[in-house]
């Protein structure tokens with residue numbers, strides 16, 4: 001497991017799946033804002049790759065986020081679009097509603113950075129989020145991500161076009177502090 005100061009990132013367990021489905025992917029507004037595509041209902045038992053890890057997909061690493069103290073499931077964290085030539089990847093994060101606004105997101109970004117830069121030896125990490133997603137913007141900026149641009153009206157979200165902000169962080173800019181790996 002990878003450990004930060006508040007959260008751990010571990011493998012996806014079978015028991016996590018129904019909780020994440022109900023808390024994240026059955027939520028039409030959250031899904032529509034976070035997924036970059038239309039919401040569709042997820043059938044119980046589905047092998048949807050957001051829920052069930054596809055081990056043949058070398059470009060994606062999906063974690064369950066858990067509370068360090070007690071191990072309670074908090075959400076999903078993903079390193080996706082891993083490009084081993086350009087040594088870059090994107091971060092994705094979705095916390096269950098009850099876990100938001102408590103500092104877990106900021107810490108989960110720190111742990112994903114540790115995984116990307118230290119474990120995987122990447123050079124660049126990227127976050128894309130809607131321009132009104134203050135919590136995601138702040139979680140990334142707290143970890144040193146800088147705003148690199150705005151993709152105007154890039155996202156169709158429940159009846160309107162919204163701007164998307166692109167943030168990037170390079171390995172040499174990253175200040176490793178809280179996150180580290182333990183067995």
Ligand SMILES: CC(C)(COP(=O)(O)OP(=O)(O)OC[C@H]1O[C@@H](n2cnc3c(N)ncnc32)[C@H](O)[C@@H]1OP(=O)(O)O)[C@@H](O)C(=O)NCCC(=O)NCCS
Nearest residue numbers: 034093094095100101102103104105106129134135136138
């Ligand atoms: C986005 C998300 C991962 C952030 O994680 P979080 O644990 O809620 O964020 P944190 O508690 O670490 O807060 C980070 C910062 O944002 C601020 N913040 C948190 N929630 C906020 C809100 N609703 N509005 C404004 N600011 C907010 C916090 O005060 C904190 O600021 P600070 O560093 O200046 O103190 C989480 O809210 C989430 O999963 N949301 C739904 C899914 C989503 O939007 N995913 C991202 C898709 S790109």
